[in-house]
Amino acid sequence: MKKLFYNATIHTLNRGKIAKNLLTEEDRILAVDCDPAAYSDDPSCERIDLQGRTVLPGFHDSHQHFLCYAIDKEKIDFYNARSVAEMAEMTRRYIRERSIPKGQWVQGGGWNENFFDVKKVPTRQQLDEMAPDNPVIFTRACCSTAVANTAALELAGIYKDPPKMSDGEVVVDEKGIPTGLLNERARFYVYDIIPNISKNAVKQLILDYQEDLLKTGLTTVQTDDFKLWDATFKDILQAYKELEQEGRLKVRFIQQLRLIDHKELDAYLAMGIKPYEGSDMFKVGTFKLLPDGSLGGKTAALLAPYEGEIENKGILTYTREQLYSLLEKAHLNGLQLAMHAIGDGTMDLVLSCYKELQEKHPKEDPRFRIIHCQITNEDILDRFAEQSVIADIQPLFIKADMEVAEQLIGRDRLRTSYNWKTMLEKGVHISGSSDAPVESFDPRLAIYCAVTSKNLEGKPEGGWMPEQRLTREEAVGLYTTGAAYTCYEENRKGMLKEGFLADFIVMPEDIMTVPEDRIRTLNVDEVWVGGEKVYEG
Numbered sequence: 203m204k205k206l207f208y209n210a211t212i213h214t215l216n217r218g219k220i221a222k223n224l225l226t227e228e229d230r231i232l233a234v235d236c237d238p239a240a241y242s243d244d245p246s247c248e249r250i251d252l253q254g255r256t257v258l259p260g261f262h263d264s265h266q267h268f269l270c271y272a273i274d275k276e277k278i279d280f281y282n283a284r285s286v287a288e289m290a291e292m293t294r295r296y297i298r299e300r301s302i303p304k305g306q307w308v309q310g311g312g313w314n315e316n317f318f319d320v321k322k323v324p325t326r327q328q329l330d331e332m333a334p335d336n337p338v339i340f341t342r343a344c345c346s347t348a349v350a351n352t353a354a355l356e357l358a359g360i361y362k363d364p365p366k367m368s369d370g371e372v373v374v375d376e377k378g379i380p381t382g383l384l385n386e387r388a389r390f391y392v393y394d395i396i397p398n399i400s401k402n403a404v405k406q407l408i409l410d411y412q413e414d415l416l417k418t419g420l421t422t423v424q425t426d427d428f429k430l431w432d433a434t435f436k437d438i439l440q441a442y443k444e445l446e447q448e449g450r451l452k453v454r455f456i457q458q459l460r461l462i463d464h465k466e467l468d469a470y471l472a473m474g475i476k477p478y479e480g481s482d483m484f485k486v487g488t489f490k491l492l493p494d495g496s497l498g499g500k501t502a503a504l505l506a507p508y509e510g511e512i513e514n515k516g517i518l519t520y521t522r523e524q525l526y527s528l529l530e531k532a533h534l535n536g537l538q539l540a541m542h543a544i545g546d547g548t549m550d551l552v553l554s555c556y557k558e559l560q561e562k563h564p565k566e567d568p569r570f571r572i573i574h575c576q577i578t579n580e581d582i583l584d585r586f587a588e589q590s591v592i593a594d595i596q597p598l599f600i601k602a603d604m605e606v607a608e609q610l611i612g613r614d615r616l617r618t619s620y621n622w623k624t625m626l627e628k629g630v631h632i633s634g635s636s637d638a639p640v641e642s643f644d645p646r647l648a649i650y651c652a653v654t655s656k657n658l659e660g661k662p663e664g665g666w667m668p669e670q671r672l673t674r675e676e677a678v679g680l681y682t683t684g685a686a687y688t689c690y691e692e693n694r695k696g697m698l699k700e701g702f703l704a705d706f707i708v709m710p711e712d713i714m715t716v717p718e719d720r721i722r723t724l725n726v727d728e729v730w731v732g733g734e735k736v737y738e739g
């Protein structure tokens with residue numbers, strides 16, 4: 203069945219071309235700006251009047267944690283908590299309303315002490331009071347730090363004799379007793395003892411929450427779901443695969459493979475699944491590691507110490523040798539590489555590993571990626587361009603970072619950080635992503651931030667780093683053409699062009715011309731994936 207979509211402003215994103223109509227057949231675009239008269243009497247062609255609305259290619263988030271978002275929905279969401287007292291109230295209500303029995307794990311996430319009236323992280327003792335009968339762990343909004351109560355620390359065997367490690371920290375008080383705070387790797391002492399959820403539960407979560415993605419106009423999501431303490435990676439892969447075979451996926455998912463050591467990588471490789479092959483609704487993508495943490499948690503690894511500190515340069519979770527050997531194995535086994543890196547120290551390390559890999563084992567068009575790319579300097583920005591490394595950025599991060607970045611890294615380093623416009627000018631491929639649930643996955647919010655350099659309240663006047671603002675075309679491009687390029691799909695996604703997948707969204711007004719303030723609230727009226735309407739809002 204053919205479908206002719208007409209009476210619309212269609213941003214094809216193909217060299218700026220704006221079309222009037224779009225013809226699809228099955229899951230593909232058959233023609234752009236065809237002669238509508240040719241199909242007026244064709245009974246095999248359905249005609250769809252879009253009533254003057256705007257069409258864009260479906261949005262594509264090149265890095266988020268969808269399953270983590272879905273699982274978090276089932277946990278306590280502290281994103282809007284503004285004090286520890288509020289966290290306590292929410293915890294008590296959650297236990298009461300869900301009738302959580304004694305001894306069952308209570309989990310929560312999204313807290314950020316920077317938004318509290320008293321800017322102090324919660325303690326073990328405070329959590330003990332909130333939930334005296336349950337082991338508790340609450341992950342910080344950055345997802346690299348967590349706080350646990352005494353029962354959880356005892357069950358994990360780290361209360362009495364807190365272990366030391368190079369890639370994390372069980373924070374202790376002056377008496378050497380854990381405060382409850384667990385940084386980076388230390389969190390897994392607790393996460394690892396929480397019972398896994400089943401494959402069927404994973405399937406249900408995907409089904410329950412995929413519409414949340416569609417509501418924001420997302421049609422493709424690259425999701426990093428592994429290394430969840432909640433489920434095994436084999437169950438996660440199987441869950442998506444079964445849903446795909448059952449025809450129940452409405453969003454196109456690409457799994458980013460976070461396999462943190464040789465044991466996990468070997469176990470994955472033994473499964474023999476090739477990246478970027480298989481169904482258009484679900485495939486596996488890039489290999490992913492987390493060599494550093496977050497800026498807010500001061501765990502992003504910097505080249506020089508944090509502002510006002512003498513020694514603290516953050517935490518690198520791998521030595522160069524460890525990191526290189528994992529990257530080399532993945533690279534030699536045909537996997538694309540995408541490393542999380544927030545600090546300039548981490549980017550320096552990752553870029554040097556990528557360079558060595560290409561020298562020793564050259565691969566045509568490897569499309570190495572770095573995810574986040576926040577704290578950069580001129581040298582690093584140049585190396586991105588020279589080595590053709592893709593930057594997966596999160597424009598919505600500036601809403602929180604504008605409050606803390608200067609304090610953490612100082613004005614000088616800030617000047618060359620969050621330098622997206624500069625990256626584009628240097629010819630670096632950049633792609634838009636959310637890192638949800640760290641921030642919302644709504645691309646409209648991120649596009650607004652990228653275009654204005656303001657937070658969602660429209661502050662500060664004139665923008666935080668106004669010289670780094672992107673044009674609307676560039677910002678929309680991050681979530682369409684830019685994201686498609688990251689996964690070798692620039693010839694089938696990201697534009698509305700003959701032969702491309704018929705993935706597009708319909709909005710009531712034109713995102714390219716509405717007043718700036720309205721970008722973030724533009725409705726997504728319809729979402730079409732593979733030529734089928736999958737959402738109507």
Ligand SMILES: [Zn+2]
Pocket residue numbers: 265266267426542637
């Ligand atoms: Zn992430």
